Amino acid sequence: MIDPANGVDEVRDLFVTDGIIVEEKPGHAEVIDASGKVVTPGLIDIHVHFREPGQSHKETIATGSRCAAAGGFTTVVCMPNTSPVADSTATIAWIQERAAATACVNVFCTGAITRGLGGEEMAPIGALAAAGVVALTDDGRCVQNHGVMRRAVEYAKQFGLPLMDHCQEATLSADGVMNEGEWSTRLGLPGWPSLAEDLIVSRNILLAEETGHPIHCQHISSARSVRLLREARRRGVPITAEACPHHISLTDEGLKTFDSNFKVNPPLRTPADIDEIIAGIADGTITILASDHAPHAPYEKEVELDQAPFGMLGLETELAVFLEILLHQRKALSLPEIIALLTINPAKLLRLDRGTLSTGAPADITILDPGHAWTYDKNDSASLSRNSPFHGMSLRGRALVTIVGGKTVWDLESGFRS
Amino acid sequence: MTTTPYSWKHKDLCALADHSAEELLTILHTATAFKGVGERNLKKVPALRGKTLVNFFIEPSTRTRISFELAAMRLSADVVNISASASSLEKGETLLDTARNLEALRADLIVIRHKSAGSARFLADRLNASVINAGDGAHEHPTQGLLDAFTIREKLGRIEGVKVAIVGDILFSRVARSNIQLLTKLGAEVTLVGPPTLVPSSFSSLGVRISHSIDEVLEQSDVINLLRIQHERQRKEYFPGVGEYTARFGLTRKRAQRLKEECLIMHPGPMNRGVEIDSDVADGRGSVILDQVTNGLAVRMAVLYLCSGGAPLSKPDANS
Numbered sequence: 001m002i003d004p005a006n007g008v009d010e011v012r013d014l015f016v017t018d019g020i021i022v023e024e025k026p027g028h029a030e031v032i033d034a035s036g037k038v039v040t041p042g043l044i045d046i047h048v049h050f051r052e053p054g055q056s057h058k059e060t061i062a063t064g065s066r067c068a069a070a071g072g073f074t075t076v077v078c079m080p081n082t083s084p085v086a087d088s089t090a091t092i093a094w095i096q097e098r099a100a101a102t103a104c105v106n107v108f109c110t111g112a113i114t115r116g117l118g119g120e121e122m123a124p125i126g127a128l129a130a131a132g133v134v135a136l137t138d139d140g141r142c143v144q145n146h147g148v149m150r151r152a153v154e155y156a157k158q159f160g161l162p163l164m165d166h167c168q169e170a171t172l173s174a175d176g177v178m179n180e181g182e183w184s185t186r187l188g189l190p191g192w193p194s195l196a197e198d199l200i201v202s203r204n205i206l207l208a209e210e211t212g213h214p215i216h217c218q219h220i221s222s223a224r225s226v227r228l229l230r231e232a233r234r235r236g237v238p239i240t241a242e243a244c245p246h247h248i249s250l251t252d253e254g255l256k257t258f259d260s261n262f263k264v265n266p267p268l269r270t271p272a273d274i275d276e277i278i279a280g281i282a283d284g285t286i287t288i289l290a291s292d293h294a295p296h297a298p299y300e301k302e303v304e305l306d307q308a309p310f311g312m313l314g315l316e317t318e319l320a321v322f323l324e325i326l327l328h329q330r331k332a333l334s335l336p337e338i339i340a341l342l343t344i345n346p347a348k349l350l351r352l353d354r355g356t357l358s359t360g361a362p363a364d365i366t367i368l369d370p371g372h373a374w375t376y377d378k379n380d381s382a383s384l385s386r387n388s389p390f391h392g393m394s395l396r397g398r399a400l401v402t403i404v405g406g407k408t409v410w411d412l413e414s415g416f417r418s
Numbered sequence: 419m420t421t422t423p424y425s426w427k428h429k430d431l432c433a434l435a436d437h438s439a440e441e442l443l444t445i446l447h448t449a450t451a452f453k454g455v456g457e458r459n460l461k462k463v464p465a466l467r468g469k470t471l472v473n474f475f476i477e478p479s480t481r482t483r484i485s486f487e488l489a490a491m492r493l494s495a496d497v498v499n500i501s502a503s504a505s506s507l508e509k510g511e512t513l514l515d516t517a518r519n520l521e522a523l524r525a526d527l528i529v530i531r532h533k534s535a536g537s538a539r540f541l542a543d544r545l546n547a548s549v550i551n552a553g554d555g556a557h558e559h560p561t562q563g564l565l566d567a568f569t570i571r572e573k574l575g576r577i578e579g580v581k582v583a584i585v586g587d588i589l590f591s592r593v594a595r596s597n598i599q600l601l602t603k604l605g606a607e608v609t610l611v612g613p614p615t616l617v618p619s620s621f622s623s624l625g626v627r628i629s630h631s632i633d634e635v636l637e638q639s640d641v642i643n644l645l646r647i648q649h650e651r652q653r654k655e656y657f658p659g660v661g662e663y664t665a666r667f668g669l670t671r672k673r674a675q676r677l678k679e680e681c682l683i684m685h686p687g688p689m690n691r692g693v694e695i696d697s698d699v700a701d702g703r704g705s706v707i708l709d710q711v712t713n714g715l716a717v718r719m720a721v722l723y724l725c726s727g728g729a730p731l732s733k734p735d736a737n738s
Contacts, residue, residue, distance in 0.1 A: 180620075182620055182623040186435065186595070187535055187557055188556030188592060188595055189535045189556075258535070299512070303514070303540075305535065306536075307534065
């Protein structure tokens with residue numbers, strides 16, 4: 001059993017009663033034998049797109065949550081770029097009701113920073129906070145106006161709501177579709193330079209320092225952004241960052257056959273960027289791992305590369321890619337360290353009462369085998385979409401059982417329970 | 419005509435980057451054989467009789483479309499031309515659906531020009547028909563690269579060791595990328611010339627030299643290839659204007675006097691006389707601009723023929 005929040009890494013039993021982790025062994029209990037396996041707090045992914053409402057041909061809260069369960073995740077946080085945008089209490093309530101009715105894992109909402117993700121007018125942040133959003137973000141549409149962003153951070157502080165930012169300066173990224181560098185030069189595709197991320201990361205560091213309120217930089221892709229964050233965190237600036245599986249496992253060379261499954265925002269970059277992101281994960285600069293699970297229908301991706309939408313599936317391959325790269329290939333972190341980045345760290349950032357196996361905590365539990373060798377087949381995906389660059393890839397590490405609130409919702413042998 | 423030891427086993431030609439030096443030489447040799455056809459009174463061979471070629475030009479083009487059309491006609495293929503405005507793309511049909519419809523009409527070859535890089539490859543991977551790239555965004559224009567190399571080889575007798583300067587808007591140029599791929603594979607020394615915004619340092623990873631001064635390359639070049647300079651809205655942040663461009667990078671009469679006597683002056687067209695090239699220079703000694711156009715036909719005949727499964731051809735050739 002590994003429970004980083006409590007410093008636990010030992011062989012022992014874990015007891016659950018009525019969906020809560022308890023101290024004492026219950027009288028008559030179902031027994032799950034996890035000997036030889038690893039029991040961890042249910043994994044948390046704070047960056048997913050479940051496309052409801054409005055784009056249910058790509059994914060639904062039901063199908064997205066099944067991807068999460070099959071990937072070992074018991075809690076996800078949805079981005080607000082739905083249709084309508086999650087910038088009102090009505091839409092948040094709709095998502096919450098939908099999740100309660102159809103999701104097999106815990107689904108939390110973020111609210112938009114600005115109305116309609118327009119980057120101009122502040123969304124009703126107080127009302128969104130009251131409705132239960134766990135963070136504010138205009139994910140996918142970075143707030144360009146620094147004045148607007150500054151006021152939003154200041155305003156959100158009174159509710160204790162962190163801001164999460166997709167770091168992309170739009171005049172520098174312009175019409176870019178891939179990393180600006182050797183491969184964009186070869187392929188004649190418009191470049192999206194690291195500089196566009198670095199500039200907004202710098203902006204966010206300054207705003208977090210100025211306001212004393214946390215800003216979280218989403219899906220860091222650039223080496224220089226990691227260095228900027230490292231320096232700022234050393235000074236105690238309340239800035240955090242996350243890394244995604246594709247940004248530590250794939251490079252811009254993946255686009256050499258113009259395969260739109262490799263088109264993602266921010267883009268896949270270079271081996272040097274990967275090295276620095278992994279170094280940043282290992283040294284505590286990047287404290288959270290997330291997928292940016294972004295489903296798109298095959299017919300939407302099957303177009304000219306510059307016209308295809310950005311994004312790739314992530315939840316089902318996330319744990320395996322992180323373990324394959326960070327644990328097995330690079331040996332950059334221990335298993336408990338990786339689990340912390342997938343459980344207690346995201347829970348702390350968003351103040352979720354999860355991510356631990358402490359007595360009294362909700363019984364969200366993942367049983368995994370860090371050495372389980374398997375090959376991902378996108379045709380077996382629980383998603384409505386198939387846009388994965390990891391199709392056919394051999395990976396080590398996989399969730400075996402996913403337990404949400406004391407109930408097994410998925411296991412590798414028999415699949416979903418409902 | 420005899421069969422060469424070279425080979426071509428592809429149904430498509432999407433990018434010169436995808437092919438080996440041997441394969442590219444196969445096209446050039448086959449083009450040499452086809453060039454003779456164009457010089458005859460009866461300019462037609464039956465090689466593609468019964469085949470249907472669709473010229474699918476979603477971006478405007480006159481020279482390249484007509485060249486492909488004539489090449490196909492000289493090979494006895496049936497030709498249909500489609501422009502963007504005449505296709506269902508305007509009605510919201512996807513590129514793939516439009517192309518699948520062409521295939522359902524039993525098109526054997528689809529020649530595509532499109533503003534998106536990778537669009538030819540995208541179709542080639544999904545269709546049984548042969549797909550020939552006639553220019554995809556800023557990516558490649560393979561037949562232009564081939565006809566440029568063909569012309570250099572024809573005029574100078576070799577490509578290996580030849581010093582080629584390509585001048586202009588390299589960043590947005592598919593002509594430059596195809597030239598770089600082919601010329602470096604065949605051993606030429608390529609220098610890209612233009613302001614740093616249009617010739618960024620990332621090009622050095624392609625095995626070429628970079629210069630930001632045309633005056634630096636005039637004396638040593640064996641070939642100077644001038645690209646069309648445009649100063650539309652989206653280019654205004656890359657350089658201040660045509661006047662400054664001409665002053666710094668134009669092949670003026672004065673600069674042309676510093677070229678080697680046998681230096682070839684090339685331009686893929688359409689030319690802006692007085693901008694990237696002085697009018698006198700375009701028409702003067704060393705200019706092979708119209709030879710390029712003529713050779714384009716032979717190269718395109720070779721490409722259509724080989725991609726349709728024809729066996730490589732060559733004439734006895736002292737330069738091979």
